Each structure stands twice: as C-alpha cells, then as structure tokens.
Amino acid sequence: MCGICCMVSFAGCSIDRSCLQDNENLRRRGPNSSHQLIRHNPSHGYDCYFSGHVLHLRGPLTPQPLEDKNGNVFLWNGELFGGIEVQSADNDTQIMFQHLSSCDDESNIFSLFAKVKGPWAFIYYQANRHYLWFGRDFFGRRSLLWKFSDNLDKVFSLSSVSECSSEPDSDDWQEVPASGLFKCDLQSSAKLKCIELTWYPWKTAPEIPLTDESLLGQEQSQILKCSSTLVHIVLGESKWLTAPVTPLNKQIPGEITNLHNTGSQNKTAVEHLRMLITDRHKTNAQSLIKILSEAVKRRVLCLQRECSLMADSEKNANVAILFSGGIDSMILAVLADHHVPPEEPIELLNVAFMMKEQKPRKLKKRVPECSSQTGNLERPTVYSQYDVPDRITGRSGLEELKALNPSRTWKFVEINVTLQELQERRQHHICTLLRPLSTVLDDSIGCAVWFASRGIGMLASNDEMKPYVSTAKVVLTGIGADEQLGGYSRHRVRFNNLGYEGLLEELAMELDRIAYRNLGRDDRVIGDHGKEARFPFLDEDVVTFLNSLPVWEKTDLTLPRGIGEKLILRIAALELGLNVSSVLPKRAMQFGCRIAKMENCNEKASDACSRLMASSKD
Incomplete structure (x- = not known):
C-alpha cells in the first residue's frame, strides 16, 4: 500500500517541491520509503513531479516512483491477488511495471488491467508518447483524487489523499471516478492550454454501445459533463477493458412465498x-x-x-x-x-x-x-x-x-x-x-x-x-x-x-x-x-x-x-x-x-x- 502523487505544470513554471516532500498525509500512508522524481520537458511545454511513499508488505522493499531505461515512470498503490502471476518472493509493483513497460499499444494496457484481480490505483507516465495514464480498480478500493488548478501555473494534480492545507483551493480535490482508465495527453495539453483527457470506461455488457452516453451510469455521465475551459474530456474506445465481474443476475421469481409463518412461532x-x-x-x-x-x-x-522466538501470546x-x-x-x-x-x-x-x-x-x-x-x-x-x-x-x-x-x-x-x-x-x-x-x-x-x-x-x-x-x-x-x-x-x-x-x-x-x-x-x-x-x-x-x-x-x-x-x-x-x-x-x-x-x-x-x-x- 502506498501514498502516490503526481503534479503536472503546463505553464513552464516550477512547482514548489515542498508540497510533495512535506505532505504528511502521503507520508503516513507509506512509512517505509519516500522518494520524489522530477521530469522536465521544457521543449514539450510541461513538467512532471512524482512522489511515492511505500508501506512494505510483499517481496523486496521497492521504493517508488519506479523508472525504467526508457524514461517511463510508475506509481502503484495496489495488490495483485490474481490474474497476473506473482511469486511469493516477488514485489507486485515491479511485476506490474514490467508488464506495463512491455505494452506496445493501448489495447495491451487495457488487457493488462482487465486481468488484474485486487485493489489498485496507479499513475503511469508513458515517456515516448507523453501520456499520463491513471485510474482506480472496478470497485474503487484504493483512493485517488484529482484537482485542476486554473491559476497562473495551470497545474493538474493526482494524489491518494489531499494535502494538509488551509489554502483556498485545498477543497478543490475530487475523487477520480472508478469508471475505467484515463489518459492525459501532456504534449497536446501544453499546446492547447487545456487539459486533454480521454476516458476509457469499463466494458460491462457487450450489448451496450460504449458511445451511447444515455446508457452509461450516472457517475459516468457526470464525467462527460465535467468538461470546461480548463479540462476537455472525450470518450475513448475500450473494448479490451472488460469488467472483472459478471453482471448481476436479475431473474425474478414467479411468486413470493412467505416462509416464516410455517410453525416457527415457538422456535428460537x-x-x-x-x-x-x-x-x-x-x-x-x-x-x-x-x-x-x-x-x-x-x-x-x-x-x-x-520469524520470532517469543511465546505465542507475546508475538505481534x-x-x-x-x-x-x-x-x-x-x-x-x-x-x-x-x-x-x-x-x-x-x-x-x-x-x-x-x-x-x-x-x-x-x-x-x-x-x-x-x-x-x-x-x-x-x-x-x-x-x-x-x-x-x-x-x-x-x-x-x-x-x-x-x-x-x-x-x-x-x-x-x-x-x-x-x-x-x-x-x-x-x-x-x-x-x-x-x-x-x-x-x-x-x-x-x-x-x-x-x-x-x-x-x-x-x-x-x-x-x-x-x-x-x-x-x-x-x-x-x-x-x-x-x-x-x-x-x-x-x-x-x-x-x-x-x-x-x-x-x-x-x-x-x-x-x-x-x-x-x-x-x-x-x-x-x-x-x-x-x-x-x-x-x-x-x-x-x-x-x-x-x-x-x-x-x-x-x-x-x-x-x-x-x-x-x-x-x-x-x-x-x-x-x-x-x-x-x-x-x-x-x-x-x-x-x-x-x-x-x-x-x-x-x-x-x-x-x-x-x-x-x-x-x-x-
């Protein structure tokens, strides 16, 4: 489990790094390791600041953010409980990053997350395409918040938890909907001075066209309506992002039988x-x-x-x-x-x-x-x-x-x-x-x-x-x-x-x-x-x-x-x-x-x- 955070600036101005290093709410989530990473991209009009705080639970302690030789960056707050093999000596963050780094197109990314069984929230910077991917699992078992700051710095923020702050915009955080994956085109956003997001919803029923907004859930419809002068959200095709559970059986019985009046009055x-x-x-x-x-x-x-040699009653x-x-x-x-x-x-x-x-x-x-x-x-x-x-x-x-x-x-x-x-x-x-x-x-x-x-x-x-x-x-x-x-x-x-x-x-x-x-x-x-x-x-x-x-x-x-x-x-x-x-x-x-x-x-x-x-x- 981790506290993860990413902040993107599109104004060519530096973000105060102390807001990443001093976020006590993030550090409390991950007491075993805390690191920050900065990716400057002045030629493409944006800078990324990543912060990861790790609670060590599985395999070798793996500090976050992770970065590979191609410049991809990964923050993971989740657990692999099935769908993708993880050996007892492995760390699931490393396993997920290895799989993500080998994805050569978007369909592979969707297929990967469709396989995962367990709770997760993630942030993934795909360096060669200047994409920032993020999302939460189908049930939203891990927290991930977003904030769009329409000020001189034009900052887009993602975090497991809001910062300890009394600033006027500290209440602008909202939960990232657990409705699929999101992709931010950072290069395009910098050029257009508007945050370009593509939303790829979970595919739950083959007979429902994904592009028919009227058939989407209430929460999903609200996503499409949150477009503004600062944020533009479009609906993407995600036929490979299949929901990890089967639909609810909506069969209805022919008649209702009242069972509790059949000789139960004197029973415990x-x-x-x-x-x-x-x-x-x-x-x-x-x-x-x-x-x-x-x-x-x-x-x-x-x-x-x-391992402990203490008596059972004294063990942790x-x-x-x-x-x-x-x-x-x-x-x-x-x-x-x-x-x-x-x-x-x-x-x-x-x-x-x-x-x-x-x-x-x-x-x-x-x-x-x-x-x-x-x-x-x-x-x-x-x-x-x-x-x-x-x-x-x-x-x-x-x-x-x-x-x-x-x-x-x-x-x-x-x-x-x-x-x-x-x-x-x-x-x-x-x-x-x-x-x-x-x-x-x-x-x-x-x-x-x-x-x-x-x-x-x-x-x-x-x-x-x-x-x-x-x-x-x-x-x-x-x-x-x-x-x-x-x-x-x-x-x-x-x-x-x-x-x-x-x-x-x-x-x-x-x-x-x-x-x-x-x-x-x-x-x-x-x-x-x-x-x-x-x-x-x-x-x-x-x-x-x-x-x-x-x-x-x-x-x-x-x-x-x-x-x-x-x-x-x-x-x-x-x-x-x-x-x-x-x-x-x-x-x-x-x-x-x-x-x-x-x-x-x-x-x-x-x-x-x-x-x-x-x-x-x-």
Missing part, C-alpha cells in the same frame, strides 16, 4: 434459521464459504512475516479485523483463523464512543434483538460508558471464536474514544482525510473507522486491562456484504414497496456507487495509520459468484430481521460453527459504536456535516 431464531435451510441453500452457502475463504487466504498471507499480530461481533466480521474472523499461522495472534479491533449516560443502569435487551430466542447470553447487570451495542456483541463474538479455536490468541482490543478526543482529531486531521466527502454519514463512519484502525486501546491480560497498540499492517473489513446481500433497511423498504424488481434495482446501484460512497474514504482513513485495508467480500471471485445467484437464494426479505437479510451468509455462519452471531440483526456502525449519539442527534445522514465544514476552515 437459530432453530428457525436451521428449519429454513434447503439442500439448495446449503450447497450455495458451502460454495460461498469456499470462494470467500480463498479470498481471505490471499489477503492474510500476502504480506511479510518476521500481522492481521486485524474491524470487529463488531456482527455476522460479517465474525465470518471474516473464522476464515482468517483458518489461514493465519496458528502461532500468530489475530487482532479484533472494537471501537466505542463514550455514551452520555454516566450512571449505572440496567442493560436493555438489545444484543441480539432476538436474544430471547437464541438461548441464554450472560449479560452484566451494569455497564460502563463504553458498553455500547458493538462492544457487547463484540465480547459475545469473542467467546464464540474462543470456543471454535481455544488455541488461537485472539486480541480483543477495546478502543474507547471520548468526545474531546473525537473533536480534536477531527478538527486537526481526520477532516482532511475525508475530503472531498463531507456528509454527516462520512463524518460518523470515517471517524469511527479511523479510531478503530488506529488500534490504540486496552487489552485484557491476566484478568486486568492493559494499554495496547495494534501491530497489524493488514486490516480486514466486511464492507460489501450488506451491499450485495440486502443487509440495509433501505433494501427491505424497497422490497416491501416494489418487490423483487425494486430490490434488484437497489442492489444493482449499490456496487455502482460503493467507490465514491465508501471505499475511497475508508482507504484514506485506514491507510493514514500505515495499514492496508483489504476487502474480502469485494474479491472479484466472490462478487462474480454472488452476482450469478438469483436474488432469492441470497436474501429473503419475507423473513424477519436477523434471518432474512443476508440469508446465504447466515447459513454459511451456521456451516462454520457459529450460532448466536448468525442471527444478529444488521446494525449500522455509526449506531453500534454510538458515535452518532455523541453530538447532534437530529442530523440526517445525507446532510452536509457542519463539523467538517468548521474543521476545514480552522
């Missing part, structure tokens, strides 16, 4: 779930486990491990999981346990924001909501200010994991955040990582993920709580499960109002917009700690498998909460030996960790966040 939630499982359900769940397990395996094994963890005890994080923990070396600890990062109520009080029956149906759960009579719902389900999930594998060292890290620390960190740092996103939801989730992935908290040791700092460089997150399997309340609303057609429309939209709603933001806040976010539920093979299934085999919203949504995943959880967590209802992170209750509780998630606005002006 787990018994009810078991009663619903057909051979078809079981087969699909087992197939999902196999494919998802491989995705987790690639993400927990593709990293450097140091290399892998962490954003952990609420909910079904998504529980399944990731179980599958990670299958592949992480047995002597190595696994960190479970559990974040809680201080609740306003300070006096002890009785616990509500909240965890799980159907707990009276799942069996007896031990609950404390009173709890502290940090015993938020996700803390309680997290502890319950920890006990399930210990029962499945008592020999594993599970490090359940309790990360407690006060209102004062939240406000200070947001104002002085997190607000710049969230840019250009600025809604209440971005603030809540972005701050929660930042504190969780930082991993500074307390760990139980010998019956006492001791300070602990996470050592893992890889952080697994369950994002993508709800989007594909109908886990959000809006999915149930759409289904209740418009049936399967409405549900399928909503699910189709989810992955189309996940790049600019979630993934760029999450990559920026997790990467800020010198850690890499990895998303097993968005593995290309996992998405392809889930897309191939009819919607009613993945989710059944005629069933109650805690059972119907993400049905295939709940059945998979039972197959893996989980019980209580398999029937926990979905609870959004901002409510589970209680960050949404700390400040203004009357806000809407889609509102512009006044706290972020205020922070950006300070």
